[in-house]
Amino acid sequence: MSPQHPARRAATVADIARVANVSKATAARVLGEYGQVSEAVRDRVLAAAEQLAYRPNALAKSMNTGRSNTIGVVVGDIENPFFAVAMRGISDVASAAGYSVILINSDEMVDAEEAAVEVLLDNQVDALIVAPASSARVEHLASVTRAGRPLVLLDRRANGESYDSVTVDNRSAAVAATEELLRNGHRRIAFITTHEHPDPAYTRGDTITMSTIADRIDGVLQALDAAGVEAPERYIRLDARRRGVDTVTRELVHDDPPATAIIASDSLIAMTVFTTLRSEGLRLPDDVSLIAFDNPDWTAVTAPPLTVVEQPIYDLGAAAARRALQRLSRQPVAEAAQVFGVRLVNRGSVGEAPAYVGETGR
């Protein structure tokens, strides 16, 4: 059987040892690059390996070493640009360190997330990075640390246990966005999120299970309260996918009195708000102002370009991977919770608040 043709079976250490006339241990030493081997023997083994097109079986190696050089990642949806970019950050850092990454989508469902964690653990990943769908239901995450493997939370925190986490300062971001709007005279400021919730309206004290959303709402209300706006929660809308972001948008801007500004919790929501406002004949930013979370390229090319809250998404992913790697190498890690700052990018979708002229007008 010539080397060009499909081999019946891949060559193993034993095969190399036989051909090189050494013991399996010796062959393994040169192939695995550990221990001491004489020059002459090494050459013989290497020649045999070359001849038989030897490739190591990483699984067998993992069985012995207890390390798979693999990192598991659980995100909501890799199709979501946020996670795609974060994944790139994770991948780059992992690859550079010789780690492969196994990816599973949770679709933001805790049950799926739990199953994913189990699969990944069974596959002996060395560490896990997860963007928890809920900050409340996180018992399954304990199984990771219980298995003695590093866990890093991506973008979202978890209640109870204190895990390593790499997040963004969503509260400050929301405060900054809201203040920018307040500065322009807005007082009826809406916040739209598609995060699932029993009631689409928000009442103080409501438990928001996703930490990013909870923080943003806190930030919006904090800024509004500080500005003396009364009952600012009136314009907060949760679970907007249920009735449609377009419908929710329409109601907000036709409310009495209407919201004069909208903060969209992600760029997809912003896109629908944008088109809905346009189809309603409302001008941006003259009639309604808009600020979006996230800064995908397209937000800079719309007319007007959108004012956005830019998050260091790639860095978030990279930092999560770095943290996991540090834990694996037992390096001392300074802090458990790494929080990135965000940046308000002023473009053209925020303008002076229009005067309220009663029910008939705006």
Added chain:
Amino acid sequence: MSPQHPARRAATVADIARVANVSKATAARVLGEYGQVSEAVRDRVLAAAEQLAYRPNALAKSMNTGRSNTIGVVVGDIENPFFAVAMRGISDVASAAGYSVILINSDEMVDAEEAAVEVLLDNQVDALIVAPASSARVEHLASVTRAGRPLVLLDRRANGESYDSVTVDNRSAAVAATEELLRNGHRRIAFITTHEHPDPAYTRGDTITMSTIADRIDGVLQALDAAGVEAPERYIRLDARRRGVDTVTRELVHDDPPATAIIASDSLIAMTVFTTLRSEGLRLPDDVSLIAFDNPDWTAVTAPPLTVVEQPIYDLGAAAARRALQRLSRQPVAEAAQVFGVRLVNRGSVGEAPAYVGETGR
């Protein structure tokens, strides 16, 4: 040590066997769900497993069965929405079938792709899905089939060997886009791609290493030739990242005679063309028409919304995974090359070709 506390060592089949008072073989039979076991013994084993919080070691299982239930995926860049969406398709199909997926980015560099394939093979993936960076340098792909593992090419073909592939009919797509432009009176039609190439200009007979790009150029030229346009390759621009898509765009529309329409090989290029035209004071579609490959959501909200070539990207990924799975189950697979059709989505960026009024005007 109570079950709530970190276990020193995870329970194994041997541990369960000891506690349940059966042999390892018997414990393994019930835990691995194979072979025959009596009701009574099964219960005892299950109870022991429960008590010790037993979790199977997928690696050990793979060692024996020769199947890892893992699929390797090599794409150019997961941050690219095209691959993010395709990855979602792959993931969904793989997960549903009980497979995990390991992802590696090649950055469209063949060397990195080659290394990725090696790593994945070493990790004993059952099958491989790769979007080859080059159709020309594909020798490393042979190692996959040589290892007896299914290989499915995603989005791009490879020269020589005939591998399974799931692609899109790029030639027809380019023909359709070009004909739409011709129908509107355009004859100086440009095509811009960032695909790397020694010469940014295109000469008939040039070898384009990426099959998608080669097909698109073929399609554009075919339609233009059929329409009797002379030397239509004049407006084709390769490797546009080198000098900048904005610069390339500016030159094309200020050429004498200028291009009156541009086909952008992906949506990122389209975005830059869009902003460049605007900053040049050129109106879309009155002065210049634009058609983009790919249909991300934002292309529908620009002013004007873009006319695009929509590719069934998710389906492409899903089909690739399905094909890999079929090969693994040795089901008869009808054809080796699955080609998806594309759809021209007419929106607002194509208009009548402006009259050419000589060097001073347009």
Added chain:
DNA sequence: CTGAAAGCGCTTACAG
């Protein structure tokens, strides 16, 4: 420096 043996955690024949 080199080798024989045991072991990682499972599965797979082979007996009984």
Added chain:
DNA sequence: CTGAAAGCGCTTACAG
């Protein structure tokens, strides 16, 4: 139905 043994392809002490 159940068990003792061998084996998957490596690594890891332990001798020599």
